Amino acid sequence: MKVALWTKYGPPEVLELREVEAPVPQDDEVLIQVHTATVTAGDCEMRRFDLPAWIWLPVRLYMGIIKPRISSLGQELAGEIVAVGKDVTEFKPGDQVFADTGMSMGAYAGYRCLSVRRPIVIKPDSVSYEAVATIPTGGINALHFLRKADVKAGEKVLINGAAGSIGTYAVQLATFYGAHVTAVDHTSKLDVLRSLGAHEVIDYTKEDFTKNKETYDVIIDIVGTGSFTRSVRSLNERGRYFLGNPRLSGMIRGLWTSMTTSKKVLFELAGFNRKDAAYLSGLMQEGTIKAVIDKRYPLEEIRKAHSYVEEGLKCGNVIINVS
Ligand SMILES: NC(=O)c1ccc[n+]([C@@H]2O[C@H](COP(=O)([O-])OP(=O)(O)OC[C@H]3O[C@@H](n4cnc5c(N)ncnc54)[C@H](OP(=O)(O)O)[C@@H]3O)[C@@H](O)[C@H]2O)c1
Numbered sequence: 001m002k003v004a005l006w007t008k009y010g011p012p013e014v015l016e017l018r019e020v021e022a023p024v025p026q027d028d029e030v031l032i033q034v035h036t037a038t039v040t041a042g043d044c045e046m047r048r049f050d051l052p053a054w055i056w057l058p059v060r061l062y063m064g065i066i067k068p069r070i071s072s073l074g075q076e077l078a079g080e081i082v083a084v085g086k087d088v089t090e091f092k093p094g095d096q097v098f099a100d101t102g103m104s105m106g107a108y109a110g111y112r113c114l115s116v117r118r119p120i121v122i123k124p125d126s127v128s129y130e131a132v133a134t135i136p137t138g139g140i141n142a143l144h145f146l147r148k149a150d151v152k153a154g155e156k157v158l159i160n161g162a163a164g165s166i167g168t169y170a171v172q173l174a175t176f177y178g179a180h181v182t183a184v185d186h187t188s189k190l191d192v193l194r195s196l197g198a199h200e201v202i203d204y205t206k207e208d209f210t211k212n213k214e215t216y217d218v219i220i221d222i223v224g225t226g227s228f229t230r231s232v233r234s235l236n237e238r239g240r241y242f243l244g245n246p247r248l249s250g251m252i253r254g255l256w257t258s259m260t261t262s263k264k265v266l267f268e269l270a271g272f273n274r275k276d277a278a279y280l281s282g283l284m285q286e287g288t289i290k291a292v293i294d295k296r297y298p299l300e301e302i303r304k305a306h307s308y309v310e311e312g313l314k315c316g317n318v319i320i321n322v323s
Contacts, residue, residue, distance in 0.1 A: 001110030002322075004302040006073050009049040012306035015073070015108075017299070022111040024083075029113040030091050030120065031083040032099070036133040037074040037107035037320040039297075039305045040165050046105075047073055047306065054248040062103065074107025074320070076100050076136035078129040088116050096123040098281070100136030100272040108302060110323060119274040124285040131291040132281050134165065134317040136272050138291075139280040141222075141244070142169035144270035146177065149218045149240040153178025158209060158216045158234075161223025162198065163189035166244065168292040168316045169280075170220055171196045176288055182216070184209050189315045192292065210234050220244060228253055235263050243267040292316025 001022040008014040025031040045051060051059055063069060078098035081091050091097070099120045101107050114120055123132045145166070151157055157174050161167050162183035174181045175197035183190075183198035190201040202209050210230030217236050219226070224245030231241055241257075243250050246267040254265030283289045296319040297305040309318050 002299055003072050003110065004074075004108035004299060005071055006047065006068050006105075008067050009047065011048065012303040012310065014047065015302050015306065017302065023113045025085040025088075025113045026115070027085040027087040028115050028117060029085045030081045030088055030097075030116060032077065032079045032097065032112050032114060032120075033082045034077045034079040034107060034110060034112055034322040036078045036129040037299075037322055038076050038133055038137070038165075039302075039309045039318045039320060040075060040137050041309065042137065043073050043075060044306055044310050052245075052247055054251070070103075070105055072106045072108045074101065074105055074109075076133055077107035077112060077322075078123060078133040079112075079323075082111070090116060091120065096125075096129070097121060098123055098129070098132040098135060098277070100140070102272070108299060108320065108322070110299075119272055119277065121274050121277040121281065124281050127281055127284045130293060130296070130319050131284055133319065134291040134293075135277055135280050135284075138165035138169045138317060139289075140272050140276055141166045141270045142173055143276055143280065144268070145170060145220050145222070145242050145244055146173055148266050148268055149220060149242040151177055151179050151218050154180070155217035156180050156182070156215075156236075157218040157220065158182045158184065158214075159198075160184045160204075160209065160219065160221045160226050161244070162193055163292075163315050164222060165317050166222050168192075168196060169289065170222065171198050172289040174220075175199075176283075179218070182209070182214075186313060188313060192315055196292070215239075218242070224250075232257055232261075232263060232265070238262045238264075240264045240266060293319055295319070296321055 081095040157179040163185035182200040183193040184202040222244035
């Protein structure tokens with residue numbers, strides 16, 4: 001099978017395409033023929049090992065001090081089960097599924113074994129592999145951020161970094177829940193944000209949302225670029241500020257703000273789970289939300305795909321067609 005090996009920490013050129021033997025599933029594993037994977041901002045950050053200080057050391061110890069211990073990147077995949085281990089009863093060959101691969105990654109490969117102890121989710125027939133492959137990072141994180149911030153119908157919600165993998169889902173879900181949504185991102189992406197349902201858009205290259213005197217019930221800062229102090233000031237009484245890409249200083253100041261004011265600063269990592277993934281793919285099936293797909297690359301062009309995501313100006317998701 002083809003695999004894009006991750007040989008070192010560094011630029012896209014550290015990814016090398018090779019032919020290797022396909023893996024064989026263990027007793028509790030399924031073997032998935034990968035149709036679709038993605039390139040997320042998180043994949044690029046992991047590849048060059050550009051992580052926030054508070055998680056740098058534990059993740060580096062896990063991933064490998066000098067070079068990566070895991071062979072291939074790629075955190076989300078969709079494909080068809082082609083073999084199952086002897087203890088697997090809930091899946092069979094031919095099932096079309098999607099999953100997140102967790103910290104062991106490895107979606108940039110023709111085949112990937114996954115334990116059924118991990119959440120593996122059946123794809124609805126009418127939804128494409130491409131669409132469901134974007135749920136584990138973008139959809140699950142967006143849903144988690146909105147739930148933690150307790151977004152309610154009629155509330156004013158600002159989403160910063162709204163046109164990325166997570167943001168494009170956050171805008172659609174927040175409007176679906178009845179919020180009045182202001183979406184902040186680059187000039188080139190504002191039309192897409194309007195088409196996803198955003199009521200107001202702000203171009204971050206021209207306007208700082210923390211300086212325009214508007215206030216919000218909820219601010220979801222997905223990209224982590226808003227000034228902490230001014231973002232808290234831009235919240236209404238009892239407002240909630242979710243840090244989607246938290247830094248240590250933001251977390252400490254957030255705890256203090258939550259203890260001493262009516263406003264709440266929240267941060268918590270999302271976990272991929274079957275119930276929420278099935279809920280999101282169901283919303284896709286009924287046409288309530290959709291995956292925003294910017295570009296598609298074959299696995300052979302994985303370096304190009306990583307370079308494209310790294311350069312910025314990606315809108316939504318970048319797809320890797322593996323098979
Ligand atoms: N907390 C968690 O559990 C969690 C989970 C997954 C990911 N993350 C992290 O969250 C971050 C965002 O993830 P993502 O996958 O959504 O990334 P993404 O797809 O790259 O989206 C980020 C968006 O923010 C925009 N942006 C850049 N600078 C901005 C600014 N100053 N103001 C407003 N928008 C700006 C980007 O536009 P440009 O094209 O102009 O750059 C892009 O559209 C990543 O750093 C990722 O590692 C956190």
